[in-house]
Amino acid sequence: MNRRTFLKDAIVVITGAALPAAALEWLDPRQVLAENPQIRWAFLVDTHKCAGCGFCVKACKAENDIPYEASVTRTWIERYVVTQSGELLADSPQGGRDGFTSGSIDLPGGTRVSEEEIIRGFFVPKLCNHCASPPCVQVCPVGATYATPQGVVLVDRQWCIGCGYCIMGCPYGARFFHPVHKSVDKCTLCTHRLTRGDASACVEACPFGARQVGNLHDPNDPVTRAVVSERIGVLRDSYGSRPRVYYLGLSKEVH
Amino acid sequence: MKEYVWRPMYVVVLIAALSLAVRFFLLPHDFGVHEGGYKYGYYRLGNIAEWESRPALFRSADDCGDCHRQSESLSASPHAFISCQNCHGPAAGHPEDPPTLAIDTGRDLCLRCHADLSYPAGGRDAVPGIDPLGHHPFRSCVGCHDPHHPRQEVQP
Numbered sequence: 001m002n003r004r005t006f007l008k009d010a011i012v013v014i015t016g017a018a019l020p021a022a023a024l025e026w027l028d029p030r031q032v033l034a035e036n037p038q039i040r041w042a043f044l045v046d047t048h049k050c051a052g053c054g055f056c057v058k059a060c061k062a063e064n065d066i067p068y069e070a071s072v073t074r075t076w077i078e079r080y081v082v083t084q085s086g087e088l089l090a091d092s093p094q095g096g097r098d099g100f101t102s103g104s105i106d107l108p109g110g111t112r113v114s115e116e117e118i119i120r121g122f123f124v125p126k127l128c129n130h131c132a133s134p135p136c137v138q139v140c141p142v143g144a145t146y147a148t149p150q151g152v153v154l155v156d157r158q159w160c161i162g163c164g165y166c167i168m169g170c171p172y173g174a175r176f177f178h179p180v181h182k183s184v185d186k187c188t189l190c191t192h193r194l195t196r197g198d199a200s201a202c203v204e205a206c207p208f209g210a211r212q213v214g215n216l217h218d219p220n221d222p223v224t225r226a227v228v229s230e231r232i233g234v235l236r237d238s239y240g241s242r243p244r245v246y247y248l249g250l251s252k253e254v255h
Numbered sequence: 256m257k258e259y260v261w262r263p264m265y266v267v268v269l270i271a272a273l274s275l276a277v278r279f280f281l282l283p284h285d286f287g288v289h290e291g292g293y294k295y296g297y298y299r300l301g302n303i304a305e306w307e308s309r310p311a312l313f314r315s316a317d318d319c320g321d322c323h324r325q326s327e328s329l330s331a332s333p334h335a336f337i338s339c340q341n342c343h344g345p346a347a348g349h350p351e352d353p354p355t356l357a358i359d360t361g362r363d364l365c366l367r368c369h370a371d372l373s374y375p376a377g378g379r380d381a382v383p384g385i386d387p388l389g390h391h392p393f394r395s396c397v398g399c400h401d402p403h404h405p406r407q408e409v410q411p
Contacts, residue, residue, distance in 0.1 A: 047377065048377060048378065049377070049378045050377050050378050051368055051376075051377060051378035051379040051381075051382060052376065052377070052378075052379060053367035053368045054367055055341050055367065059313060059340075059341070059345075062312055062313070062345050063311070063312045063313055063345065079376075081374070098363060098367070099363075099366065099367030099368070099370070100370070100372070100376075101363070101366045101367065101370035101387055102370070102387075103371075103372040103373050103374065115372070115373050115374070116373075118374045119374055120374055120375045120376070121372065121374055121375070121376040121377070122376060122377040123376070123377050123378070123379075133295075134295060137294070137295050138294060138295070143286070143297040143298050143299070144298070145298075146289075146291070146295060146296060146297065146298035146302075147291050147295040147296065148303050149289075149290045149291065154302065154303065154306055156298060156299055156302040158299075158302070159298075159299055159302070188306055190311075191303075191306045191307050191309075192306060192307050192308065192309035192310070192311055193311050193313075195307045196311065196315075197315075198311065198313075198315050198316075199316075201311075201312070201313050204313055204316055204338055204340070205313070205338055205340070205341055207336055207337040207338065207341065207368070208336075208378050209336075210378065
């Protein structure tokens with residue numbers, strides 16, 4: 001054996017030995033999926049159905065121990081109206097906690113737009129988008145907020161130092177400082193209910209079926225079917241956060 | 256190498272070893288990089304179970320039916336699609352301790368859906384609406400309207 005063949009054979013042997021057995025295994029996608037029954041939660045909002053009753057906000061506050069009187073909430077409803085002059089206005093008094101019972105809109109600064117000036121309106125429920133690339137998680141300096149393997153973005157109350165970077169980093173304004181627990185708080189998608197097989201509190205409370213929560217890895221889930229086959233939109237797509245709250249009937253005015 | 260080169264090196268190694276030891280004892284052992292990588296998965300793993308083990312305040316939607324038979328007229332009622340616990344609830348401690356179940360019969364609760372907005376406003380259009388200030392202001396709705404059968408008038 002001369003030097004050339006020795007080196008050639010050595011390269012073949014080393015490469016072969018370095019190759020793990022797993023790399024040569026043939027994987028059937030269906031088998032992999034059945035062995036790992038993964039869950040990837042997603043949320044679907046049908047803005048056509050929302051009537052602005054605010055039962056979702058009320059239920060969320062009760063379920064998740066958010067002070068009712070404090071002006072913080074994990075989910076909220078925005079009302080968008082168009083006036084006769086074509087102006088677009090939006091409001092969300094107390095996050096829509098008590099519903100929208102008055103047709104007029106109070107703008108910041110004390111001006112009131114009366115009901116007669118408004119020609120159309122609609123409601124957009126909002127919550128944490130549980131982004132696939134959450135900007136709020138990237139900016140946390142202590143690892144107190146994270147995305148779970150099931151796609152829920154959570155805050156570790158014990159670990160949070162309350163610096164507020166994530167509140168600033170969230171493009172959707174979905175985070176706030178919890179006045180009682182003294183840590184950053186946000187929608188958990190009611191993880192504690194989902195693991196027990198129940199829907200999120202806001203989903204259960206919505207009388208009009210405007211809110212749904214579902215598993216994107218289940219092709220028969222109504223949410224997955226809607227995401228795949230309906231015309232859906234997401235909020236602030238340009239931020240690259242890949243939100244997982246999908247909207248049916250999202251108007252171009254909403255951002 | 257000369258001794259004076261090594262001496263500060265020992266100090267650096269000692270400081271590194273000390274900080275690693277402190278980190279080992281102070282940090283919970285499930286804190287670190289998990290699924291999702293360093294960018295999105297750097298956290299304390301036990302926190303997921305903490306969130307998941309929270310008690311639920313609202314009971315499952317079909318729990319009420321275990322004891323309360325829904326009458327046929329109620330399932331035909333226009334209000335049948337409203338979750339029981341929107342008005343009677345939340346029902347966390349209810350079957351064990353019935354008086355804790357709050358029942359909201361307030362006018363504000365009805366107005367959430369039945370306040371008329373005089374312009375087209377999404378889902379509100381399909382709901383019969385009243386002018387809150389014109390329709391018997393400050394009176395209780397349930398005095399005249401049966402919330403379970405809103406199309407029937409309450410017999411005085």
